[in-house]
Structures are given as C-alpha cells and as structure tokens.
Amino acid sequence: MTEYSSDLLRLLSTRGYIHQLTDAAGLDALATKQIVPGYGGFDATAPSLHVGNLMLIMLLRRLQQAGHKPIVIMGGGTTKVGDPSGKDEGRKLLEDAAINANIASIRKVFERFLTFGDGPTDAIMINNDDWLSQLGYIELLRDVGRH
Known part of the structure; x- marks a missing residue:
C-alpha cells in the first residue's frame, strides 16, 4: 500500500x-x-437512488470527512434526454415538475450522508439543467442524437 x-x-x-x-x-x-473539490453525477429519473450509487455517495462522504468539498451534480438536464443504452424501448421522458420532485426527494437521501451549506467544505447540489437547457444541447441530444 x-x-x-x-x-x-x-x-x-x-x-x-x-x-x-x-x-x-x-x-x-x-x-x-x-480544500479539494470532488463531484459525482446522479440520475434524476426516480425519486430515490439505487444501490449502484452507494459507492459514489460514500466516496463523497469520505471526501467531506477528510476536510474537502463534495459537489453533487443532479442530472436534471440529462434526464430529459432519454435512455441511450440501446434498449428496445427508451425510458419515459419526464416533465420538469417530476424531475424537480425527484431531485428534491434524492436530496433528502444525501442529507443523511453529507453536510450542506455555505462553508468551505459544505456540500453543494447543482442541477446540470441549469446550464444545459440554456445551450439547446438537451434538445439536440434528445431529438437528433437518438437517431
């Protein structure tokens, strides 16, 4: 080691x-x-996360425990794209209200593991829709990219 x-x-x-x-x-x-920032990105297609997210959540927790800054990036914009994984049927596209409700619900999960606030090592949660939607990138990916 x-x-x-x-x-x-x-x-x-x-x-x-x-x-x-x-x-x-x-x-x-x-x-x-x-202080070193570290980030992880999470899908906003459901009101909760799955066990596959646990490793990254715990990594962000350890980052904060060591005196550094976790950044949680919620995929509010990328959730609007659909599922590019090659499945026979794409996932149902959600409206903004459903995506925002999912993000609010997921934040409660993170609040059990991270301390959020304005301090130098406090976690922050941001939504990639805040910048991706302004670019018109989501529409390009959703409407053209799937072809």
Missing part, C-alpha cells in the same frame, strides 16, 4: 477506494495544502 501525506488519500486508501490514480503525488500534495 502506498503511503500518502494527506488525510484524504490516506482515508480513501485505507477504505479501499483507490485502484489507480493519474497523478497520486500531485493530488496528495494538493490535498495537504488546500
């Missing part, structure tokens, strides 16, 4: 979260000097 200087990488390594790092020494040095 590699020895790390930062609380962040020591914690992640001890907990078995690290398999490979592109620049372990650089990240380790940065994490000893300043």
